Amino acid sequence: MIWNEEIETMPLENLKNLQSERLVNLVHYVYEHSPFYRQKLDETGVSPSDIRGIEDITKLPFTTKLDLRDHYPFGLFSLPRREAVEIHVSSGTTGNPTVVGYTRDDLKLWSEVMARSLCCAGAKPGDLLQNAFGYGLFTGGLGFHYGALAMGLTVIPCSAGQTKRQLKIMQDFKPDILSCTPSYCLYMADEAKEMGLDTRQGSWRIGIFGAEPWSTSMQKEIEEIWNMTATDIYGMSEIIGPGVAQECTYKQGLHLFSDVFYPEVIDPDSDKPVPEGQDGELVITTLTKQAIPLLRYRTRDVVNMTTQPCPCGRTSPRTSKIKGRTDDMIVVRGVNVFPSQIEGVLLGIEGTHPHYQLVIDRQAHKLDEVEILVEVDEKIFSDEMKQMRMLEQKIKKEIEGVLSIGVTVKLVEPKTIQRSEGKASRVVDKRVL
Amino acid sequence: MAIQITVFLENRPGRIQTIANILKEKNLNILAFSIQDRGEFGLMKIIVDKPEQARLALSERGMACAAKPVFAITAADRPGNLETLTTALAKKNINIKDAYGFVSPADKQGICYLEVENPQGADLGRLLAEYGFTLIADKDLYDL
Numbered sequence: 001m002i003w004n005e006e007i008e009t010m011p012l013e014n015l016k017n018l019q020s021e022r023l024v025n026l027v028h029y030v031y032e033h034s035p036f037y038r039q040k041l042d043e044t045g046v047s048p049s050d051i052r053g054i055e056d057i058t059k060l061p062f063t064t065k066l067d068l069r070d071h072y073p074f075g076l077f078s079l080p081r082r083e084a085v086e087i088h089v090s091s092g093t094t095g096n097p098t099v100v101g102y103t104r105d106d107l108k109l110w111s112e113v114m115a116r117s118l119c120c121a122g123a124k125p126g127d128l129l130q131n132a133f134g135y136g137l138f139t140g141g142l143g144f145h146y147g148a149l150a151m152g153l154t155v156i157p158c159s160a161g162q163t164k165r166q167l168k169i170m171q172d173f174k175p176d177i178l179s180c181t182p183s184y185c186l187y188m189a190d191e192a193k194e195m196g197l198d199t200r201q202g203s204w205r206i207g208i209f210g211a212e213p214w215s216t217s218m219q220k221e222i223e224e225i226w227n228m229t230a231t232d233i234y235g236m237s238e239i240i241g242p243g244v245a246q247e248c249t250y251k252q253g254l255h256l257f258s259d260v261f262y263p264e265v266i267d268p269d270s271d272k273p274v275p276e277g278q279d280g281e282l283v284i285t286t287l288t289k290q291a292i293p294l295l296r297y298r299t300r301d302v303v304n305m306t307t308q309p310c311p312c313g314r315t316s317p318r319t320s321k322i323k324g325r326t327d328d329m330i331v332v333r334g335v336n337v338f339p340s341q342i343e344g345v346l347l348g349i350e351g352t353h354p355h356y357q358l359v360i361d362r363q364a365h366k367l368d369e370v371e372i373l374v375e376v377d378e379k380i381f382s383d384e385m386k387q388m389r390m391l392e393q394k395i396k397k398e399i400e401g402v403l404s405i406g407v408t409v410k411l412v413e414p415k416t417i418q419r420s421e422g423k424a425s426r427v428v429d430k431r432v433l
Numbered sequence: 434m435a436i437q438i439t440v441f442l443e444n445r446p447g448r449i450q451t452i453a454n455i456l457k458e459k460n461l462n463i464l465a466f467s468i469q470d471r472g473e474f475g476l477m478k479i480i481v482d483k484p485e486q487a488r489l490a491l492s493e494r495g496m497a498c499a500a501k502p503v504f505a506i507t508a509a510d511r512p513g514n515l516e517t518l519t520t521a522l523a524k525k526n527i528n529i530k531d532a533y534g535f536v537s538p539a540d541k542q543g544i545c546y547l548e549v550e551n552p553q554g555a556d557l558g559r560l561l562a563e564y565g566f567t568l569i570a571d572k573d574l575y576d577l
Binding site: 376377378381382383384385388389410411412413414415416 | 439441442443448469471473474476478492495496497498499501530
């Protein structure tokens, strides 16, 4: 079932006209409503009248996560805060988190793209959805919730965690659809096996998984273990939350809802577009958002795109799975982690800059584990065990406070962490996705 | 007073050997050592004949270490001496932060290294003498 047949199967030429009309309106809108964009466009020397169609989009300046941080909390809103009906928060690179807001119409848009996503994954009105994405400041839980309400599902707002209860609900209510991070789905499988359940007899027909990178082999494994169709969803709070792109049951890439989120794929070094099919950084312009519309937002996600027809009939371009990042962000248990956040904590604790390294690991079917190695240099060293223990505990507590996930801290000898320029030495990702 | 060097060590094979090797290369003699273990890491406490040289050598090799004075006490090797020593400290309300001791079987002599809170205020030398203990003289510890 296609939720919005007219839009989702629109011939590409018509889609382009719609995008052009919307982009022209958007640029006028932000120029009038957002002091940030007015200044940015003036500085770039672009007037709203220069933008006549979607092909002019490359004249527009980029927006980055740093812009969001520098205008914390509401400086990138194009409307006064009171016009927003909901606010969500995700992690920032350093210091301040990323704040986004939604007007009533933005929530309608979110519901619409999530309804499209659910249908795209194979949901039918009347299906029962077990939503195990976290509810709260994270956009995962509520995004699915709104979409489910819009398309007529029955939603169980389980949120993340409490695995035994999740499995009991699955056994007793027989939900048709599961939504959560892919690693949590595998974690549930292990827990189920320990409880003596036959996962192949699980009730979920469809799984919708996202908020962290995962591979095709992990997808196949989930399908095999749970006897379900596993699909991939893409999104980020800056754009809307989940519902930017969704894989259909043909699994030939994720349909990106380009009538509202206009995608470009660029070379991150030259900022120039790359030919269709080539890897590059995904850049998205939100064509119709009101509270916090973004021009050419640098997602830092590396993908490639295709406009080739899909057997499902949807015409929107499709992105590949995320192939990497152009920055050093890592996703752990659905939470975005930047090494710079760790750096900030360490600097705050002792006023020094000890060498550190993040080691991320995932044992088979277990949740991601984060270990932070901190070199004990002369400045933070104490010859008293009590002090060293307190230091270890303090680092752990403060990092957990900033990241909102559990970590282990390991104090290591000076000069034992490999030195090299760039991000490689800061993060060791041992996960096999 | 004796000078104790404390070194931060990860708990994995070969770490103590590294320390021992650095000291050996400088021809430094270890008089006593103890190790406090905290799972992933530990602290090694060492008394050597040339403490300042040892600290520099370890520092040069990138080890996190520190030097601090501790009391080195001798006592005859006989039952009840630790009890006598700790009674003396308890009466004066002196808290022991760390201590390690052993007996040299050949000369029937007990040696105890003692780290207390607020060592200056304690006037430990006089107190210990009252109870029949002796602080080891620097010249006997160190090859000055």
